[in-house]
Amino acid sequence: MPAHKIIIPCCLFLFISACHEKKEATPNVMPSPRTIVSIGLASDTIQISEEISLHATASYLLQSDVKANATGYITGTKIKLGDKVNRGAALFSLQTKEARALGNTINKLDASFRFNGNSSVQSPSSGYVIMVNHQTGDYVQDGEVLATVNDASSFGFVMDVPFEYLNLLKNEKSILLSLPDGTHTTGIIAKVMPSADAISQTVKVLVKVANRNIPENLVATVTFVKNKMYGLSVPKAAVVSDETQSSFWVMKLINDSTAVHTGFEKGLENNKWVQVISGNIKTGDRVIVSGNFGLADTSLVTIQNTGP
Template identity: 25%
Template structure:
């Protein structure tokens, strides 16, 4: 094949490629023009109808739960434990006998003291009669002043012996009383920390000195303790309502209480403020020694316009449905909680605020309402 023929064939091939490319581009352009003329498909959304309602601003914390009364039951004296009448988990009433020391020697001491008191009283009666006789004779000048003084001093000595004997009886009785351990209040035996036969010495420390022969708790009320960050502490006030739920409470029941303590100084390490609340727990739903969630109602407003938190975009605006299109509404906000936020301006009652499908949705985009969310 000659060089001239090769050149002609190559030229024809290149011309064909150029023509094919031009036709393809034209078809693509025509297709784009056709697509751009098609209407945009509406975005499916769900809406919330704005209405007036009560809204409460709430703060949520993790709290430790403690019994509001707790006491280690320990005798004031040393001795060997003779009997323990209760077990862990027992419910007891105020004044109920819980445990006692071996009181045999104490009872003997009490008997001796009572006998000595009886003798002292008899001696006092004799001394009183003798003094009265001597006093009468002294007035009649039948006895000397020395004899009279001797009788008077004998009476005073007998009175002192009687007083001392009474004190000894009281001491022995007190020793007996404190060797018997009774419940100071209604409650539950949280733990049993000693056994019958153990020798206890509260002054020496150790297990029973710190936690008692038994530990008695009353958790018909619960102390709720939690820590609040500096930026929130100004919102916390004594008397505010709280709602508490135990993390191990599978019924999801929340118990109501109120704040009783707000510390004015922060922990030097955590920089947080300790707050305490007291919650009624009559059904013993909350358990001491566990953790729970506490919700503090720091403020509330009646007849407020509020929308779900999911409606607010960029913390400054919401999208509402107007004429089947998304319309942007700049808003200002007020109180808020985990679900709702108050709208103080920018919306009116009855507006349909988009709460689902609003992420990435442009203003003016067509929308199709698939349902209304109730809150």
């Protein structure tokens, strides 16, 4: 067989094999995945207030005992537990043992005496009846406690204030109290106790409020401002930190598709904003507020919408 007839098929085979290998060596290049994010803007017009919240408990500081004014039998009871009474109101009627024994005899001898030996026991203060110890028919001794009435004039909210916040609280002309049902009431500081707790170093403070039938032992929240400041701030949702809460950063956009890790020093904060004390952040910078968790430095992103 001539040599040129052998060479031509061999060259054709090698050419086809080379083309096939080249085709297999060129893989499909997939585009890098992008994280869908929402962004917010750094601002220097935000006022951030550092607030302190303390718990306050509704209390009646004074309670008055209703005491028997003679030894004898209770002939009438005009109160029950929870009743509101006024100072001087008649709560019990008493008849002495001697009057019960001799009263009818004396009246039979001379009806003009009108002797019955009854006496009235009055409330020593205005307030609510919180305890009733005796009922009609009971025999009691002179001075024995028949009931207890809390003193409405002593009602207020008592809170334990750390000593370092005491002057801040005193500067407040009115105190706003948030109740558990979402309503609010205002009060004023009526008294600061002259001693501090030896362990917690807190001072008891009484806040007087208009009693709107607030039950005793109800816990309210008192919030007051410790510090106010204007300055560069970023949305709180944009701030990411390490596990020890010692390092803080945001993912800042350097263009429409790339976000970089940008550390900063954190200042005051509230529920929406965090103050930037120092760092490579300026007013108007776009920072990621949603989708930023776990993003690596120089991540590719797709902007979905713009937040605050």
